[in-house]
Amino acid sequence: MNVFKFEPIYMKRIWGGQQFQELFNHDLDSNEKFGESWNLVDRDENQTFCLNSSGKRVSLRELIEHDCHMILGPNWDKNKKFPILVKWLDCQERLSLQVHPPKKIAQELNGEPKTENWYVVKSSDKAGLFLGFKKDTKKEQFVEALSNSTAEDLCHRISAKPHDSVFVESGRIHAIDGGNLILEIQQNSDTTYRVYDWGRSGLDGKPRDLHIKQSLASIDFDDFEPTSLQTNIEQGIHTIAKCDHFRIRKFNIAKNNSVLIKKQNEDCVILSPISGKIHCHNESLPIGYSSLSPYISKCEIVAEENSTLLVTDRFSELPYS
Numbered sequence: 001m002n003v004f005k006f007e008p009i010y011m012k013r014i015w016g017g018q019q020f021q022e023l024f025n026h027d028l029d030s031n032e033k034f035g036e037s038w039n040l041v042d043r044d045e046n047q048t049f050c051l052n053s054s055g056k057r058v059s060l061r062e063l064i065e066h067d068c069h070m071i072l073g074p075n076w077d078k079n080k081k082f083p084i085l086v087k088w089l090d091c092q093e094r095l096s097l098q099v100h101p102p103k104k105i106a107q108e109l110n111g112e113p114k115t116e117n118w119y120v121v122k123s124s125d126k127a128g129l130f131l132g133f134k135k136d137t138k139k140e141q142f143v144e145a146l147s148n149s150t151a152e153d154l155c156h157r158i159s160a161k162p163h164d165s166v167f168v169e170s171g172r173i174h175a176i177d178g179g180n181l182i183l184e185i186q187q188n189s190d191t192t193y194r195v196y197d198w199g200r201s202g203l204d205g206k207p208r209d210l211h212i213k214q215s216l217a218s219i220d221f222d223d224f225e226p227t228s229l230q231t232n233i234e235q236g237i238h239t240i241a242k243c244d245h246f247r248i249r250k251f252n253i254a255k256n257n258s259v260l261i262k263k264q265n266e267d268c269v270i271l272s273p274i275s276g277k278i279h280c281h282n283e284s285l286p287i288g289y290s291s292l293s294p295y296i297s298k299c300e301i302v303a304e305e306n307s308t309l310l311v312t313d314r315f316s317e318l319p320y321s
Contacts, residue, residue, distance in 0.1 A: 001052065001053040001294075001297070002280065002281040002283070002293065002297045002298070002299070003271070003280045003281060003283050003285070003291050003292065003293050003297070003299070004050040004051070004052070004063065004291060004292045004294070005050055005051075005283065005285070005286075005289060005291045006039060006040050006048040006049065006050045006060065006289065006290055006291065006292070007048060007049050007050070007289075008024070008025075008037040008038060008039045008048070008088075008288070008289060009037070009038040009041070009046060009048060010025070010028060010034045010036070010037050011034065011035060011036040011037070011038065012032055012033055012034055012035065013033060013034070013035025013036060014033070014035075014093070014200070014201075014208075015033075015035055015091055015092060015093035015094065015095055015178070016033035016034045016035025016036070016090050016091075016092060016093075017033055017034070017035070017090045017091075017092035018030060018032075018033070018034070018090075019090040019092075019122075019181055020034045020037055020088070020090055020288070021034070023287070023288055024037065024088075024286075024287070024288030024289070025288075033092070034090060035089065035090055035091065036087050036088070036089055036090075037087060037088040037089075037090075037288065038085070038086075038087050039086040039087060039088065039272070039288075039289060039290035040060065040082075040084065040085065040086040040270060040290045040292070041060065041082075041085050041086075041188070042059075042060045042061050042064070042081050042082035042085075042188065043081070043085075043188065043190065045190075047059035047060055047061055048060050050063065050292075052066075052067075060082055060292075061082075064076075064078055064082060065078050065079075067294075069295070070294055070295060070296040071268060071292070071294040071295060071296075072268050072294075072295055072316045072317075073267070073268060073295040073316045073317065073318050075316075075317040075318065076316060076317055081188050082188060083187065083188050083245070083246075083315045083316070084185065084186070084187070084188060084245075084246060084270060084312060084315050085185075085186050085187070085188045085189070085190075086183070086184070086185055086186075086270060086272060086290045086312070087183075087184045087186070088121075088181070088182070088183055088184070088288060089118075089176065089180070089181070089182040089183075089184055090181055091176045091177070091178055091179070091180045091181070091182065092178055092179070093178045094175060094176070094177050094178045094198060095175050095176045095177075096175060096194040096195075096196065096197040096198070096208070097130060097151060097152075097155065097173060097174075097175045097194070097195050097196040097197070097198075098173070098174065098175060098192050098193060098194050098195060098215070099171065099172065099173050099174070099192075099193050099195060099215050099218045099219050100113065100114035100115070100116070100168075100170050100171075100172075100189065100191060100192060100193070100218070101113055101114075101170060101171070101191060101193065101214070101217075101218040102170040102171045102218065102220075103170065105171075105217055105218050106170075106191060106218075108217075109214050109217065109218075111189075111191035111193075111214070112187075112188075112189035112190065112191040113170045113187065113189060113191075114170055114186055114187045114189035114191060114192075115167075115168065115169045115170050115186065115187055115243060115245055116168045116184055116185065116186030116187065117165060117166065117167050117168065117184070117185050117186070117240075117241040117246075117248055118164075118165070118166040118168065118176070118182045118183070118184055119163075119164070119165050119166075119182065119183045119184075119185075119231075119240070119248075119250075119274070119310060120160050120161060120162055120163065120164040120165075120166070120180060120181075120182055120228075121162065121181045121182060121183055121274060122162060122180070122181040123160040123161055123162055123164075123179055123180050123181070124178075124179030124180075125179075126159075126179065127159070127160040127177055127178065127179035127180050128157050128158060128159050128160050128177040129157070129158055129159075129160050129166060129174070129175070129176055129177060129180070129228070130152075130155045130156065130157050130173070130174055130175040130176075130177065131156055131157075131158060131166065131168070131172065131173075131174050131225075131226045131227075131228075132155075132156045132172055132173060132174075132220075132223040132224055132225060132226045133154055133155060133156055133173065133221070133223060133224055133225070134154055134155065134156050134224070134225065135224045135225055136224070137154045137221070137224070138221070139216070139219075139221045141154060142154055142219075142221070143216065146195065146196060146212065149199060151195070151196045152196075152198075155173065155175075156224070156225045156226070157177070158227065158228060160177065160179075160180050160228075161230065163230060163231045163233055164228040164229065164230060164231070165228065165229040165231050165240040165241060165248075165250075166228045166229070167226075167229075167241055167243070169243070170218075171218060171219060171220035171223065172220060172223050172226070173195070173215075173219050173220075173223070183272060183274065183310065185241075185246065185248055185270075185272070185310070185312050187245050187246075193211035193214040193215040193218055194208065194209065194210050194211055194215070195210065195211065195212060195215035195216070195219070196210070197210060231250055232250070232252070233252065234252060235252045235253065235254050236252060237249055237250070237251055237252075237259075238250045238252070240310075245315060246312050246313070246314060246315045247312070247313055247314040248310055248311070248312050249310070249311045249313075250308065250309075250310055250311075251301075251308065251309040251310075251311060252306075252307075252308050253276070253278070253301070253303040253306070253307050253308070253309065254303065254306055255303055255304065255305045255306050255307075256302075256303065256304075257302070257303055258300055258301065258302045258303075259300065259301055259303075260298075260299070260300050261293065261299040261300065261301060261311055262293070262298065262299045262313070263298055264296065264297060264298040265295060265296060266295070267295060267313050267314065267316065267318060267320075268292065268293070268294055268295045268313070268315075268316050269292075269293045269299060269311055269312065269313040270290055270291070270292055270293075270311070270312040270313070271285055271290065271291045271292070271293060271299075271301070271309060271310075271311060272289075272290045272291075272309065272310045272311075272312070273285050273286065273287045273288075273289075273307065273308070273309050273310075274287065274307075274308040274309065274310060275287065275306075275307060275308045276303055276304070276305050276306055276307025276308060277303065277304035277305050277307060278301050278302070278303055278304070278307050278309055279301065279302045279304065280293065280299060280300070280301045280302075281299075281300065285301070285309075295316070
């Protein structure tokens with residue numbers, strides 16, 4: 001099979017909205033707040049499903065265990081988790097101020113490191129993002145601000161605009177403000193430490209748990225005023241994020257054009273359409289879903305109309321040039 005299309009897992013969140021119902025899945029309860037759509041995940045507690053080459057519905061874990069080297073390449077251990085997790089986030093209200101632990105700290109705290117990237121698909125006029133600290137903020141100041149509920153005053157906030165790409169490495173304090181629809185591509189981790197939650201309650205009416213000790217151990221207090229990348233909207237291929245864990249390229253494709261993403265036996269790639277209508281080997285790739293083109297297959301896409309696609313690769317254990 002040339003491409004595997006996965007079924008999203010929709011999750012309710014106190015800060016969520018109804019954009020998934022409106023944009024991706026009309027069968028979702030229109031009265032509920034869904035904040036996350038997990039499009040591609042291989043975790044013990046959550047699995048996304050697709051149809052395999054014989055038409056059987058299987059989980060990502062089953063797919064890898066059965067066809068490991070065809071999916072991820074000759075060096076991959078079938079018992080190792082798929083390394084990337086892909087989500088859409090409908091943030092109608094502000095998320096908690098949080099941090100993901102760097103690798104060394106994560107090991108000490110029995111957590112998992114997480115570096116991630118946000119691509120802003122839609123944003124309201126006043127939407128923003130919290131990234132790092134204002135210049136010269138000290139740890140002692142931040143600890144004091146947590147105790148008197150003024151932490152927001154020390155955090156660096158930038159405006160959010162469609163087509164922004166935001167790199168959030170482990171250790172960076174961050175929060176997504178209300179009014180953003182975001183595609184998040186991250187390491188396969190579910191470790192998040194909340195350091196401040198703006199004084200609100202969770203879905204059960206009680207204050208959500210905070211992880212002050214773990215957060216303070218994880219935060220990079222020398223991370224001052226990082227910025228976003230305003231990505232290119234012109235036709236072509238543009239790298240918008242690159243690190244040790246993944247690479248993300250943005251493909252802006254004109255109507256009726258075809259693009260070769262990769263050759264056979266070259267890499268495993270994740271395809272996440274943002275706009276337009278795209279086909280891969282006669283398979284329609286709908287917006288709001290993610291698909292996997294396995295190592296063994298060539299990947300070529302065709303745009304029925306002007307389209308944008310994010311392609312994530314270089315996460316498998318291959319000798320890239």
